[in-house]
Amino acid sequence: MTITATVPSPRTSGGTPRRALAAPEAVWSGQAEARARGKAARRAVSRSAHAAPLRADRDPVELVERANDGRLAHLVPLRVGRMAASPFAFLRGAAAVMAHDLAGSPVSGLTAQICGDAHLSNVGFYASPERRLVLDVNDFDETVVGPWEYDLKRLAVSVVVAGREAGAPEDTCRQAAYDAARAYRQTARTLAKLPFLQAWTFDLAQVLAAADVDDLAGTLDRVRDKAVGNGSAKVAARFTQRVQNDGWRFVEQPPVLTQVVGVDERAVEDGLRGYLETLPAERRTLLARFTVADVAFRVVGVGSVGTRAYVVLLHGNGEDDALVLQVKEARSSVHVADPACEPGPGHDGRRVVLGQRAMQTASDPLLGWATVSGRPFLVRTFRDMKGSIDPVTLRGHQLDDYARLCGALLARAHARTLDPRVLAAYVGKSDELDLALTTFAAGYADRAEADHAALLAAVRSGRLPAESGV
Template identity: 55%
Template sequence: MGRLGVDDAVTTEVREDEAPAARRLPQVPGFAGRTGPGARRAEPSPKAAGKALRRQVPRSSHAGFEVSADRPDAVRAVAEGNRGRLAELIPLRVGRMAANPFAFLRGSAALMAHDLVHTPLTGIGAQICGDSHAGNFGLYGDARGGLVIDLNDFDETVHGPWEWDVKRLAASLVLAGRVAGADEDTCRKAAHDAAGAYRRTMRLLAKLSVLDAWNAIADEALVSHTDAQDLVGTLERVAEKARHNTSGRFAAKSTVVAADGGRRFVDARPVLRGIPDAEAEAVAASLAGYLETLSPDRLPLLGRYAVHDVAFRVVGTGSVGTRSYVVLLLDHRGEPLVLQVKEARPSALLPYLPAVGFEVGAVEHEGRRVVFGQKRMQVVSDMLLGWTTVDGRPYQVRQFRNRKGSVDPAALAVDQLDDYARMTGSLLARAHAHSADPRWIAGYCGKGDVLDEAVASFAVTYADRTEADHEELVRAVKEGRVAAETGV
């Protein structure tokens, strides 16, 4: 007997006068009110509500950007961003930001948040990355050994305006394109295409059932969905490199055999250095608290590893100067697993949210904020993602070198920039749709490219402003007013 399919299912037709009365069940906290064909339509649909917002906030208005009177200059903004960071690493951070305008943008999320306060907003909130520049997308490994592509940095994540992520992505693409040598039309088109891919993907998700939308656009379909065929070769090369970017490879390069037969990290300054015993012991001891943040089914896995060493390791541009450690774990065969214990500072966007009507509640733990924000936005997250506290400071914990790979948007061939823009725009929409109803945002964005054009105009204007900020920082470095360590 053949398998019963959907088309073969037995159905029973019921006349309208024989239909049973609707069952009225109590509303359950955490669930929506009754929806579907039998629901009463007391309010407009989310799509209609989103469309109605266009009257209050025209989509074309997103093109606007003007420098506010209270905007800090670039040097002061960088100095404010350095507060609380390790003093000896601040010149390294400044040097990385001074490398080019795209690098400056990467390190100035707070300055852009200050600027975005004065731009139009719909009031629709989502879990946003907060630092969704074009370099914050990439590949990483899942629990089964496969590779996933998604947003991959969430230090600034908060509940906030979806537009802020879209505009930061668009502006970063213009800057990356300029650094790569692309002409102005190509750079603007990349910003336009990123916004367009975001809009079209959100419209697609809005048409699907909730469960289908949640799991939509598998990575293997991403290239065709975003018409990014020119990027295939680059993605394949990045994927091949990512497969070898593992704890084992890092440990082989960064550790030596110790006297007891274990392994110890070796200095590779300024990026990797040993730390005093007391500091290493504090980090190692904090892993007990980290284990309490994991799902219990992960504990037998980590229970088969022993902690062998801890070192300090400098992180990326936006986080340089924060405290970050790598912890070497070895199993019974001496095979390594490396964890990163990274300081979690308050989101750089936090001071600017109340000004645009987004409430800022008490944060229980900054590491927890980062972890929960990441899990709300990614389709698949690191299975060892957690948080802890070291000497009173909050940290996030994750696998280090978990087959990570990334595309440098500032090094892309000119004909690949718009493909990359469409791919990242689509990924951003998918991430936002996990916390915001895609029907609402899709209703606002609409079918035409009015929003795409506006975002592209904003991106070009803001890229010009960022280039001026970068020039100001470079001038301060040359004049000796700001210390910088370059080339690292």
């Protein structure tokens, strides 16, 4: 077998030189070297250092205003209105605010492909290429290569904010944040002990067993059962109708769902032709059998409101064979200016797609990217067997269970690009990191609530326009 590169120094226990199959900078080192790297990072930045509060020299409303730059102006009030609904809704939409605060915070120096916006609502069910349900991190608009701590800190904060909103006692919220961090640490340590291929394919059953989610089982079953019924057929039945002499069309529900005609419609269709080239050949062959029936504009999410987002209705083997794609604008990551992060490919749609493929155990088989009217977009199947838990509805030990589940899933996602042996050596056996992140999460949750209050004040004063209830 031809070996393309050789690692100059590591050796096995028997003294035989270890040789790599890839370039030296991409090599996962031997066990001793991996542990040494993680422990060296721990000596440089202690685990307890992650309890430190973040910078506070900023106006959160100004950061929200900056994040609105480049969005469709008529939808900015809707975005602000959705963020104003509650502290947790604010946190969801304020990824740019927390990214600003995280920049310059203590980091271990160990990087992974990170979600960049890892909160409790960015985990959910979706369909794998084999048409089975997968539960994983599922939002990658902000993905970059960066400090794994950024994701874990944002996740822990979201646990406390959601728990408070649900009316849970403060001790319960802190315990759930602690358990999210502990599940992350323990999962990293479990993955570090497995053969590489087993760690790479660590499945949902193993994650659920590691997270111990008995109190959440009923809720997971209900969300899973509902997700199975979601898909293009359901979307088409709910949001489209046949128009006499004009084929099938999306039914307008302004401002959330509106028609796209003329130049804009043709631009989306032209972008889809380029998108096909980002797919494997066999999937291009599949999609070539479909024809475009209609294109509409559809507002999505909280943080994404105001970006250009389209849904495309396609028909395959007859009009009953519907496929609905989402074509969503990909903006620069909120971490793009952070020196601790690597912005990735110049095309932001490609950045999102490659980041998603790197972190997920399985991804949407039609996931790709496109350019529409000179802007980067990502393309994916719309609502394909998707389902998620609303964390602010969780009661009792359910919040704790869900926090552990999300912590374990996040560790699995990070370990796909950061050697789990290195990560495990850093996080260690003790709960020093868990305690530090609990302290951090409670403190930053206070700030998120204060920032939400500042947003409400800006709306009342007329500084920010807001449209609520949509």
